[in-house]
Amino acid sequence: MPGDVEKLLAKNDFTWAAANRDRILTEWSKRYESKSEKKPM
Numbered sequence: 785m786p787g788d789v790e791k792l793l794a795k796n797d798f799t800w801a802a803a804n805r806d807r808i809l810t811e812w813s814k815r816y817e818s819k820s821e822k823k824p825m
Contacts, residue, residue, distance in 0.1 A: 786792070801808060
């Protein structure tokens with residue numbers, strides 16, 4: 785592992801994410817849920 789591994793990681797604010805969990809999940813579903821559904825053959 786490189787010594788500066790912290791610089792390579794994405795910055796996450798876990799406190800903010802926990803407080804906004806429902807909003808994040810709603811937006812995620814709106815954007816990506818339809819892309820994961822099986823398409824009829």
